[in-house]
Amino acid sequence: MKKLLLVLLSLLCVLSLAGCGNSNGNSGNEGGNGGSEEGAATVTVKLGCSGPLSGDAKVYGEAVRNAAQIAVDEINASGSEIKFDFFMEDDQADPEKAVAAYSTLYDKGMQVSLFTVTSGAGAAVAANYDEDKIFAITPSGSATSLVYTDDKNFAGNFQMCFTDPNQGVAAADYMATHFADKKIAIIYKSDDVYSSGVYEKFVAEAAAKNLNVVYKDGAFTSDSATDFATQLTAAQSAGADLVFLPIYYQPASTILKQANDMGYAPTFFGVDGMDGILTLEGFDTSLAEGLYLLTPFAADAQDDLTKNFVSTYESKFGETPNQFAADAYDCVYAIHQALRDAGVNADYNFDNLYNDIVAQFNSMTFNGLTGENMTWAENGEVSKAPKAVVITNGVYVSAD
Amino acid sequence: MKNFMNNLFGKKNRGRTFSFLMVIAVYIFVEVLTHSFRVSRLFTSLLVPTCCYIVLGLSLNLVVGFSGELSLGHAGFMAVGAFSAVVVSGLTSSIIANDIIRLIISIIAGSIISGLFGLIISVPVLKLSGDYLAIVTLAFGQIIKSIINNIYLGYDANGMQFSFVTNTLNLENGKMLLSGPMGATDTAKISNFTSGSILILITLFILYSLINSKYGRAIMAARDNRIAAESIGINVSKTKTLAFVTSAVLAGASGALYALNYSTLQPAKFDFNTSILVLVYVVFGGLGNINGTIIATTILYILPELLRSLQDYRMLIYAIVLIVVMQMTNSSKLKQFVESIRNKFFKKGEKA
Numbered sequence: 001m002k003k004l005l006l007v008l009l010s011l012l013c014v015l016s017l018a019g020c021g022n023s024n025g026n027s028g029n030e031g032g033n034g035g036s037e038e039g040a041a042t043v044t045v046k047l048g049c050s051g052p053l054s055g056d057a058k059v060y061g062e063a064v065r066n067a068a069q070i071a072v073d074e075i076n077a078s079g080s081e082i083k084f085d086f087f088m089e090d091d092q093a094d095p096e097k098a099v100a101a102y103s104t105l106y107d108k109g110m111q112v113s114l115f116t117v118t119s120g121a122g123a124a125v126a127a128n129y130d131e132d133k134i135f136a137i138t139p140s141g142s143a144t145s146l147v148y149t150d151d152k153n154f155a156g157n158f159q160m161c162f163t164d165p166n167q168g169v170a171a172a173d174y175m176a177t178h179f180a181d182k183k184i185a186i187i188y189k190s191d192d193v194y195s196s197g198v199y200e201k202f203v204a205e206a207a208a209k210n211l212n213v214v215y216k217d218g219a220f221t222s223d224s225a226t227d228f229a230t231q232l233t234a235a236q237s238a239g240a241d242l243v244f245l246p247i248y249y250q251p252a253s254t255i256l257k258q259a260n261d262m263g264y265a266p267t268f269f270g271v272d273g274m275d276g277i278l279t280l281e282g283f284d285t286s287l288a289e290g291l292y293l294l295t296p297f298a299a300d301a302q303d304d305l306t307k308n309f310v311s312t313y314e315s316k317f318g319e320t321p322n323q324f325a326a327d328a329y330d331c332v333y334a335i336h337q338a339l340r341d342a343g344v345n346a347d348y349n350f351d352n353l354y355n356d357i358v359a360q361f362n363s364m365t366f367n368g369l370t371g372e373n374m375t376w377a378e379n380g381e382v383s384k385a386p387k388a389v390v391i392t393n394g395v396y397v398s399a400d
Numbered sequence: 401m402k403n404f405m406n407n408l409f410g411k412k413n414r415g416r417t418f419s420f421l422m423v424i425a426v427y428i429f430v431e432v433l434t435h436s437f438r439v440s441r442l443f444t445s446l447l448v449p450t451c452c453y454i455v456l457g458l459s460l461n462l463v464v465g466f467s468g469e470l471s472l473g474h475a476g477f478m479a480v481g482a483f484s485a486v487v488v489s490g491l492t493s494s495i496i497a498n499d500i501i502r503l504i505i506s507i508i509a510g511s512i513i514s515g516l517f518g519l520i521i522s523v524p525v526l527k528l529s530g531d532y533l534a535i536v537t538l539a540f541g542q543i544i545k546s547i548i549n550n551i552y553l554g555y556d557a558n559g560m561q562f563s564f565v566t567n568t569l570n571l572e573n574g575k576m577l578l579s580g581p582m583g584a585t586d587t588a589k590i591s592n593f594t595s596g597s598i599l600i601l602i603t604l605f606i607l608y609s610l611i612n613s614k615y616g617r618a619i620m621a622a623r624d625n626r627i628a629a630e631s632i633g634i635n636v637s638k639t640k641t642l643a644f645v646t647s648a649v650l651a652g653a654s655g656a657l658y659a660l661n662y663s664t665l666q667p668a669k670f671d672f673n674t675s676i677l678v679l680v681y682v683v684f685g686g687l688g689n690i691n692g693t694i695i696a697t698t699i700l701y702i703l704p705e706l707l708r709s710l711q712d713y714r715m716l717i718y719a720i721v722l723i724v725v726m727q728m729t730n731s732s733k734l735k736q737f738v739e740s741i742r743n744k745f746f747k748k749g750e751k752a
Contacts, residue, residue, distance in 0.1 A: 053712065103442040
């Protein structure tokens with residue numbers, strides 16, 4: 001009986017702890033809303049989002065949550081008539097959990113959404129957003145199936161980041177102009193939608209651009225994501241001096257480590273999934289020196305918008321924001337701009353919200369952290385210029 | 401009449417009657433609830449997956465609980481059923497307009513194909529003794545996932561096209577059914593809670609019929625003592641194969657129902673973790689305990705969603721609940737306590 005009591009007591013402790021954490025989170029929100037009292041009539045729009053807050057991909061989910069919270073707090077503290085009530089649900093980057101997370105957001109009365117953080121989860125709920133006529137723009141879900149399918153265009157689903165195919169094309173373009181004489185090897189994750197999406201388009205584009213691809217069979221799967229000796233040895237013996245890694249940063253960190261151990265030092269080149277490698281726990285960042293990655297956001301940019309955002313983020317969360325954070329920040333401001341231009345105010349009839357905001361996104365031009373003069377196509381894809389950065393002394397530096 | 405009542409509520413059949421009544425009662429309760437009140441979207445979105453995991457848990461219980469073999473790749477059978485159903489449903493969508501008929505055909509197709517895989521695996525392996533089935537099913541789950549990850553299948557006016565590993569399909573206004581790691585996209589969502597509940601009832605019927613038959617007794621005899629069972633003329637490998645193939649068929653049906661409840665489906669979903677998750681449901685509910693499996697699956701599947709309001713702490717609490725319950729069901733003192741209460745009530749009931 002004593003044991004049982006002990007177990008119950010410890011459970012109670014944990015529960016009360018959980019309660020504490022919860023109330024802290026809420027008080028933060030209320031603080032943001034407090035600003036609304038002073039202005040004239042304001043209107044609060046409920047902004048939902050789902051993303052991985054636990055599990056393998058939680059770095060992305062947390063970056064999006066932090067940055068969106070900063071943007072929401074800034075807007076709520078400003079004189080804007082439109083205030084946001086922002087809430088985020090955990091989907092563990094799993095399609096099945098994403099449906100449950102979407103349902104929870106729906107139950108909470110979400111009016112506009114930051115969609116999902118990851119692609120797989122987003123594809124599972126893309127049709128739900130379309131059916132329920134809730135506007136959604138994803139900061140980082142890059143698969144095309146989030147915004148359209150073979151026979152259907154989800155009119156209210158938009159993307160802030162590049163689609164996978166576009167990233168493959170952009171990477172090949174960049175290499176054609178900067179690394180035309182390099183011998184290229186590719187290591188990619190064949191069971192991942194994101195990675196194989198970029199890979200397929202890159203291979204096709206590289207052939208069209210006459211890039212010298214010497215090794216392109218470096219496929220691995222989630223079950224073999226711990227040992228890359230085979231692929232690296234094959235790349236080395238093929239004489240590759242540039243290794244293209246269209247993968248997320250966790251396996252990439254292992255590749256960098258193992259390449260270093262075997263004394264193989266080509267130029268590594270990643271796309272936006274590589275973003276986050278510098279904040280990975282237990283990773284020796286000196287291994288990432290000289291790593292190129294394609295990302296629309298460089299934290300060292302000198303414009304005021306970037307400087308403000310980076311300093312706020314650093315002071316609040318103690319780390320340099322990555323591209324996911326920047327995209328999420330832009331999403332919130334883009335939604336704010338669309339709402340404002342659609343004439344949303346205290347007397348606004350919210351039945352028209354979906355059509356009005358979609359019309360705005362199809363016609364507006366947006367300037368943000370991740371690009372100037374962004375526009376959106378009918379199918380929801382964004383059009384903006386990609387930037388390449390290179391890691392120098394542990395920070396991103398624009399590479400041109 | 402007395403005979404009939406005894407048949408339903410007698411000591412032997414009490415569990416069976418309780419299973420059916422419980423499922424029907426829950427079904428009626430939920431239907432009334434969803435039709436007469438505004439229930440939350442979260443609640444309705446969890447109904448079908450819960451049904452799928454219950455069927456999968458029951459099918460795994462047949463192997464682990466009744467047949468005494470360990471299967472570590474049940475998600476593999478679910479995947480076979482799921483993707484077969486998606487393909488069948490996609491191909492027949494223009495021919496059969498009725499969703500219910502298409503759903504039934506897809507589920508039957510999914511379970512037959514999954515059963516075939518179960519047969520192929522079990523025939524050679526169950527002839528061996530020891531833990532070979534666990535090893536082979538573990539590999540099977542991984543292999544199936546990898547194979548589906550590399551299949552590209554689509555159709556257009558000229559017919560079906562197929563390619564393996566790299567996508568070489570050239571469709572003219574066609575539709576991709578399976579596209580490698582992206583799996584199936586844009587599937588018509590035709591599963592619903594009614595079909596899920598009926599599938600559970602059919603599963604229960606199959607399980608109880610099997611267990612209470614001559615074959616079922618042979619299966620359990622072979623589990624308890626292989627040598628003794630062989631000595632009285634039971635063909636052990638044949639009975640174990642029967643249990644395993646039945647289980648694979650049911651797992652396939654569960655996968656089919658699951659697949660047709662989501663607009664997208666990726667092979668990566670059916671990994672080792674899913675197999676273990678279902679094994680946890682079965683162990684949690686009690687090996688060979690059918691009602692236990694149903695209740696445990698429902699609770700364990702819904703619990704993480706109910707704990708959403710706890711945010712960061714929910715998975716921690718989920719783990720603690722798991723450990724506490726596993727510990728408590730194992731403590732002999734608690735068992736005695738429950739047993740004494742049970743004796744008090746049921747002995748009285750039987751006398752009256």
